[in-house]
Amino acid sequence: MKRHLALLVLAVSISVYVSPILAHHAFSSEFDANKPIKLKGTVSRIEWINPHSWIHVDVKETDGKVTKWMIEGGSPNALIRRGVTSQLLKVGMEVSVEGYQAKDGSNRANGRDITLADGRKLSVGSSGTGAPGEQ
């Protein structure tokens, strides 16, 4: 049978019990399209774990208070092959993140675009962008 994953442009033919869902889960079930976020902060911790990596970011608010965010990233296995390793992405680095917040309102988001302080974008893989793995 065919089931179309809501919001995902790519329709994947799947079986009832096993689905080659895009990655492990639909962002549409996890994150809210009505809650786009843009934040800038310092990487406090990186979890290089499967199925997906998590980048912890400390965001300093205007009043000086620090808010902790968790940003979901790609599979470490794939990232390492692209050159996104612990040598490139380190604790203490400043990053800018664009994404969508978790539906349950917690400070978790998907990493729609992750940009390093030097302007390199981790999340851009299109040809000619100079993204990691392109070199």
Added chain:
Amino acid sequence: MRHFSTIGVLALLSFLPFVGLAQAPARTATATKAWTPPKTPDGQPDLQGYWTNITITPLERPANLANKEFFTRAEAEAYEKQVVDRNNADRRDGTPAQDVSRAYNDFWWDRGTKVVKTLRTSLIVDPPDGRVPAMVAGATQRLAAQARTRVGRATDGPEFRPLAERCLLWATAGPPMMPSFYNNNYQIVQNAGYVMILVEMIHDVRIIPIDNRPHLPGEVRQWLGNAVGHWDGNTLVVETTNFTDKTSFRSTSKDMKLTERFTRTDADTLMYEFTVDDPLTYVRPWTAQIPMSKTEGPIWEYACHEGNYAMTNVLSGARAEEKAAAEAAAKGSRK
């Protein structure tokens, strides 16, 4: 660039059967240059190493390529460009809904940019139209009944989430082993009696005895089926039966018989073919062919359960939506 030489050889080989006896000298000249597959120290064909089946060639031939079994090189390049452009999720010109769907951009993917080196337009080689055959009537009813048990329950609990999301089984891990969106890597290790295939996604190890032993009794069912192998010349043939109804490949039943064939065809290529024979689902057997290419190791462990926060997020997201809906309904009824 290795692909070009491979294609050249394949093109030549495919041409050879049509060459008459008058061309025999040329044929002999080619034969002397033929590549000799390596053997293990104990004399078996050596399939060992790291392999990848990454490709953008679809399982089924797209409708606009009907009757076109192979691309020319130029057509292949145009098709590759078209697919890569279409897959570009870094564009931000859509609606919020489209944008959130494109959040799976190339930070996540490694799904390849090239068609298969044979330049076929589909992975399916039989039937000749490159499409999955029609289903038998009983299959449609079986699938509908299975679907009904899950309607409206997708976020009831982890048991209703797909096996992949539960870190249990990746749908393309096989058997049969299909290219997926990332981590399309395999390692083969052999000894005298077994072939081991490590499948990167999402941690499965297939251990296949190659003594052509009988299959397990019919009542013994396994998620990856029961695989038994043997050598047919330089080809490893693996026949898998005894599947369960917990897994399925393209809607197959638990009684599918899957036959896989692995053949080294040049230094860079392990030709992988599989035939799905499932009379309970399809009106005829069908076969796909995926050339796997050498790649570099190691394959990192894919310890999926360790970081599966997403399961929590999906379910807590659903509970939050239900709560919001209930509150909205309560507010509405008070007015």
